[in-house]
Amino acid sequence: MEALRYLLSLPRFADQGRTAYRPGLARMEALLAAMGCPHQAYPCVHIAGTNGKGSTASLLAAIAQAAGYRVGLHTSPHLWEVGERMRINGVPASAAWLERAVARYRPLFERVQPSFFEATVALSLLYFAEQQVDLAVVEVGLGGRLDATNIVHPRLAIITSIGLDHTDILGGTLAAIAREKAGIIKPGVPVLTAAQQPDALKVIRQTAARQQAPFHHLRDEVHLEAAVPAVSRMRLTVRTPVRRYVDLELGLSGPHQATNALLALRAAELTLPEVLDDPRPIWQGLRDVKRLSGLRGRFDVLQTHPLIVADVAHNPDGLAAVLKTVDQFHPPGTGRRYALWGALRDKDAPTMARQLVQAGFAVYVAAFENPRAWSAVELVALVQQAGGQVVGAGTVRDGWHLLQQRLDASDVLLITGSHQVVAALPPVLWLHAYASPAQIG
Incomplete structure (x- = not known):
């Protein structure tokens, strides 16, 4: 697996943060030109946003697959294997294919000097072409305007939501962040958004008008008439310009x-x-x-009594949504609340600590080996400053083994804060949520 080791040695934002961030499309243009412009071989949908873009991408890919399409799905980051970033009909690219592709294009990578993210985006687009997909759904990594995925020319651009995340790179205001996300809007290509904040929505509308791109605002076109929640899923009644959908079943919660x-x-x-x-x-x-898309880590119910949930929410907006969902199925006062939580340094950990404490969670602080991670000492201090109880600190697995001994049937355990926290859980925990070990990765 020498080629894969080389791929993983490229500058990675997950490990190095901003020093590994390489904005601009010059390297992507060079990579894809040398690969034969694979991204031009199929239509695609491009999805940006602060939160929700991975779930939205997976939902759209699942619908297209159900309609008979062979669907490529590019998302990031991965939980367990690099191949998860490039799935076809929910199945990750094999390690054998990645090994061959990286070995073949290693001289190109050494000449162009891409980041890990740029290399994996190029490999995704190549894989989809080689596998002759009918449609690719491509999730933006960071921002949009200068993101490596912005090399694609889609048939639809989607901007899910706008929130304050990666402010050191994208800007400190909602308008500035919206400007970066709206950078995926191409001339004449329709754009669909769920953004709500007036400042952000104004930027997206103006960008669409400037690009002469048909503008679709979700709130204006789609009306949620009813939503009935249940653990792991919900039922929706929805009206769109096309039809009224009564009692749709959604395999996600919240x-x-x-x-x-x-x-x-x-x-x-x-x-x-x-x-x-x-x-x-x-x-x-x-x-x-x-099942269709391979989506993992979005309010995954790993056990019901006690309620054990894993979610990759990694910023205050995402965590707020998860906590609201927990409240639906485990109202405050029902039982004790525990969180197994860690965070990367570019995330607003002080706010997330306050959110957990205010929601009544006692916290086990998860430390992981990553130079970008908040240290256990720092996170303990944040929880205590927020007036919360720290029940321990250590690795994710240490936290899991300690907390499972404390849990009663009426309690809840939320495992959250980062993809890296969720990925470090013992694999056997996922067997409750998914039918077989093959469905885990």
């Missing part, structure tokens, strides 16, 4: 996932002619999103 589902539904209506006449792919895609 009000935020309802919004993501509406975005994916409307995106399917705008890009997949098949669903205009036959709504069955929408029903199947929303219901079976985890």
Whole structure:
């Protein structure tokens, strides 16, 4: 696996932060030109946003797959294997394919000097071309305007939400961040957004007008008439310009996932002619999103009594959505609340610590080997400063083994804060949420 080791040795934002961030498209243009411009071999949908873009991408990919498309799905970061970043009909690229592709293009990588993210985006687009996908759904990594994925020319651009994240790179205001996200809007290409804040929405509208791109605002076109929550899923009644959908089943939990589902539904209506006449792919895609797309780490219920949930929420907006969902199924006062939590240094850990404490969680601080991570000592101090109880500090697995001994049937354990926290859980925990070990990765 020498080639894979080389790939993992490239500058990685997950490990090095801003020093590994290489904005601009010159390297991507060089890589893809040398690969034969694989990104021009199939249509795609491009998705940016602060939160929800991975779920929205997975939901849309699942609907397209249910409609009979062979669907490539590029998302990041991965939980366990690099191949998760490039899935076809939910199945990650094999390590053998990656090994061959990296070995073949290593001289090109050494000449162009891409980051790890740029290299994996190029490999995703190459893989989709080689596998002859009918459609690719491509999630932005960071921002949009200067992101490596902005090399694609989509049939639809989606901007899910705008929040304060990566402010050191994208800017300190919602308008500045929206400007970067809106950079994925191409001339004449329709754009669909769920953004709500007036400052952010104004920027997106203005960018669309400047690019003569048809503008679709979710709130204006799609109406959620009813949402009935349940653990691991919910039922939705939705009205769109095409039809009224009664009692749709969504295989994800939380009000935020309802919004993501509406975005994916409307995106399917705008890009997949098949669903205009036959709504069955929408029903199947929303219901079976985890199986069809391979989506993991979004309010995954690993156990019900006690309630054990894993979610990769890594900023205050994302954590707020998860905590709201926990409240639906485990109201305050029902039992004790524990959180197994860690965070990377470019995230607003002080605010997240306050959120957990205010929601009544006692916290086990998870430290992991990453130079970008907040240290255990720092996170302990943040929880204590917020007036919360720290029940321990150590590795994710240490925290899991300690907390499982404390849990009663009426308690809840939330495992959150980072993809790296969720990825470090013992694999056996995922067998409750997924039918077989093969579905875990």
